[in-house]
Amino acid sequence: MSATRYTYLGPEGTFTEAALRTLPEAATRELVPMVSVPAALDAVRNGEAAAALVPIENSVEGGVTATVDELASGEPLMIYREVLLPISFALLVRPGTKLSDVKTVTGHPVAQPQVRNWLRSHLPDAVWESAASNADGARLVQEGRFDAAFAGEFAAATYGLEALVTEIHDAQNAETRFVLVGRPARPAAPTGADKTSVVIWQRDDHPGALLELLQEFAVRGVNLMLLQSRPTGAGIGNYCFAIDAEGHISDRRVGEALMGLKRICPKVRFLGSYPQAGVAAPRRGRRTLRPGTSDAEFVDAAEWLARCQDGRA
């Protein structure tokens, strides 16, 4: 294994690489692009890399199912960090190309719905053809196969292109969430604004019991930040749920909720507790908990129970 190597969903010049470079430790790691999410994660599983950065959710396209499914199955992995990256595209062209010269455009299929309106307004006659990735599209422009590619502005230099237009995004606030994944280890200490990820499976003989699962969180005052259903592979109608809950596994309310799920679900996979991205340091630890759900209140209640059991209440 290489403690200094991080893989990521490549190729170079993608938004994933840009996201990875926002992590301070990236400067001292060997960053290795991989051809797919499974490949990036398998490198972690088999010890060739210490961690992998992969996209997990896009505010326009939704969950990245390859990532969710890889985390839910196979050799266990854990999430240690998340990165939120605003997504805005640049139209990359060979130097000297003018907008009126652009007859063909390319980009990752996921990019298309995010620039569709812009294309309709500014290049109504341009023909779109998909590329394997945004960076790959840039490479194809470099090679002369297309006149322009939608990609991150940071990809221009890599491929000797220039950004003819920047800040292209049909949807306001478009962003992608990436996670840094490693082999299971003790989660980082709580920061006061954390997130806990799990995947839970329902009992087969118990359809429609999603409500029961959610009550395990609700009764302990734990907010859900994301719930995503995924097929279990056992046929239409059989789902597991990938859930992000607010708080850290070392928070008593979160731990008790997880134990509750563990008891009623045939399978629960803990995917990690890690700092919420996008919460400024001063606001960490300032969140108002529902009364009765702080660690101090849990400890008080446990002491009271012990006194009752001893006849000293």
Next chain:
Amino acid sequence: MSATRYTYLGPEGTFTEAALRTLPEAATRELVPMVSVPAALDAVRNGEAAAALVPIENSVEGGVTATVDELASGEPLMIYREVLLPISFALLVRPGTKLSDVKTVTGHPVAQPQVRNWLRSHLPDAVWESAASNADGARLVQEGRFDAAFAGEFAAATYGLEALVTEIHDAQNAETRFVLVGRPARPAAPTGADKTSVVIWQRDDHPGALLELLQEFAVRGVNLMLLQSRPTGAGIGNYCFAIDAEGHISDRRVGEALMGLKRICPKVRFLGSYPQAGVAAPRRGRRTLRPGTSDAEFVDAAEWLARCQDGRA
């Protein structure tokens, strides 16, 4: 204090005494009748008695509010046993009295609704006047003040009377539940069919939150056997709740529910865990729990949580 003295709601010859005598240890205790529930309980509080037997609930008349209110306030007490006694009345008369001789009848006010139909059928013209207790009614018959008294058949001997009619009860299955109350101490070990009693108070600023309290039990699969609202004394609309839940405080599901209540209620008073009356020994421990709520499952889940927190899940 006297470890050998038990008080009970007197006078002698009441159903409470009969209930007390069903307890094996009653044979070796000094049994002292008291004039009221508060008096019986105060003798325990101030150390003059080791325990007191008092009625807490009647299947016809409902909760015995004096008992519930005494347990909910003042110096803490705990319930160690419950006794269920079928209630059926005998018509006690002076020897030689015939039914046609009975012109006046007496008994405790609570007895009246339980024999009303019988009176209408068999003694439609008899005049009823209440006595302070059923036993007191028997004494008044002995003294010649009334022709007959409704009381337990066992009271006849005490007052030199005979039971002219027995098994009188308008309601089928009429029974009274009594509790044996002592000073706080470690509850008896679980028997496999136990009951846990608490009184809980709601937050003042949180009307209508009874549902929230009950969910603390429901989410852990703890059944409620009794819920009784009592005024807190702060004016109409302010209530506390006396609750009997199935299970023992040493059952993990019960303990966790109690801690949940402790966290969200301004005040919780634990009143004890004790064997359910009326469950035959072979059936103890045979109850089917909701999946995921056994102690073993709680322990497994706690171990799993510890492994997750250590990065070994």
Next chain:
Amino acid sequence: MSATRYTYLGPEGTFTEAALRTLPEAATRELVPMVSVPAALDAVRNGEAAAALVPIENSVEGGVTATVDELASGEPLMIYREVLLPISFALLVRPGTKLSDVKTVTGHPVAQPQVRNWLRSHLPDAVWESAASNADGARLVQEGRFDAAFAGEFAAATYGLEALVTEIHDAQNAETRFVLVGRPARPAAPTGADKTSVVIWQRDDHPGALLELLQEFAVRGVNLMLLQSRPTGAGIGNYCFAIDAEGHISDRRVGEALMGLKRICPKVRFLGSYPQAGVAAPRRGRRTLRPGTSDAEFVDAAEWLARCQDGRA
């Protein structure tokens, strides 16, 4: 039947009479004291009276079970009004009696716990003996059987007594709630601050399902103001629930909740919708409903559903 006759729990001079006289229409009715709650209500059932005023709840003693049980069983009756009366006692004596002359005191058993502390401070050596009612106690003082009686100050005149001390009440805010009961008819129109009373029975085979009943209210945003369990008479462990909910049966959220209960309970008895006592006119109709529970929102949703069913949504 007599449309002009109102019965009440007598005798004359009780708090019930005082409560009845707060109703404007009492001035034009014949007010008839009855010996018991059942007697007062039976007079309504058999047409001898148009309505009866009876106590239903006391902030110190709790529910008046005779009233609750009478409303829950027998020929149906309905509540049309409620009256809240602050309870404070006067010490009534024969003219000229001084406090130091008082050796014996009387009053209704329910009065005793409400004046116990006062007695301990001011008349520690006085002997208490209960009377059948507060008014009856006053009569016994008039007859010379006791030196003083606790009763409403308004009872003094009736019995030729004087109030030696007034405003006696151990508990702050002590009050009693009375209800005006008549035969079933269309409830009065909503006032903007109403209350709906029902009694509901649980399915025998479904213990512990109280939560389910309460969710019928909660999901429609209907607050509960009172929940009181009463035995069904089928033995310990079998209860029905007398519930007061906020709102009027003609409020859509209340109606839908009642229908929900009707579907899942073997028996529901509607006891009326009537103005909440103690809410000043300007505040009526100003209560903030939970979003989505106003009549207008119910109507909008019904219209939307109809459009969906017609393919016009």
Next chain:
Amino acid sequence: MSATRYTYLGPEGTFTEAALRTLPEAATRELVPMVSVPAALDAVRNGEAAAALVPIENSVEGGVTATVDELASGEPLMIYREVLLPISFALLVRPGTKLSDVKTVTGHPVAQPQVRNWLRSHLPDAVWESAASNADGARLVQEGRFDAAFAGEFAAATYGLEALVTEIHDAQNAETRFVLVGRPARPAAPTGADKTSVVIWQRDDHPGALLELLQEFAVRGVNLMLLQSRPTGAGIGNYCFAIDAEGHISDRRVGEALMGLKRICPKVRFLGSYPQAGVAAPRRGRRTLRPGTSDAEFVDAAEWLARCQDGRA
């Protein structure tokens, strides 16, 4: 508009076409393949086609987000039918090709994870390259670009190929669910085994309230068959939910649940009520409802409420 034209996700020879041909009316319609789900649905929106058949969910890959998102936004459409198709691949080759001749294989990217294990066992050295669709892969084999393509066996004839191996599928029970979508109209009559689809949006100021939405179904005994979260486009953390519930909009329990959602959600889009696929005719109408949720019980409760409101209960 053309009442006789149905579009589908093309090209010819895909599983979507096979699913469409299972519908009896397909025999009398003009079936037009389209290049994308949006294109197939837009043809319906603008009147060029009466309906479109598109995939909505795959038991291995999960929800088809393009379809879900198209149904959730834009000009309203409704689902009228669903089709379940078992997915099993054939390995299509030019006539005469032997397994040992196969060096290159192609197919839709979604096919790859479903045949990965088979490939590893039977063609470990073959090189995979993705095609735009399974049918397109078959065409490329016909043209000699690849040695073999994974596609439905039914595609062989169209492209002059033969099925060298059939029934290839790594996952047991792999199936895809398709929906027949048209412009909004009155839903078909209930069949006794129906499904209702909606998309619901949460209030912005109300995170973590998914539980509340699900309770609108649960309290009326409506089972959920699918819950899928989708981004609203307003940034990470903002979701809407595509839900399939058991039952028909004309079932009272379903209608009341939908009205409940309509009241508490800022937006609800009704996507149709239609027969559940895969339920044999004799079992239709035989499902055991939760007690209290049948139409008859809803009607009874409504009549009871009307009687209460009229004073005739």
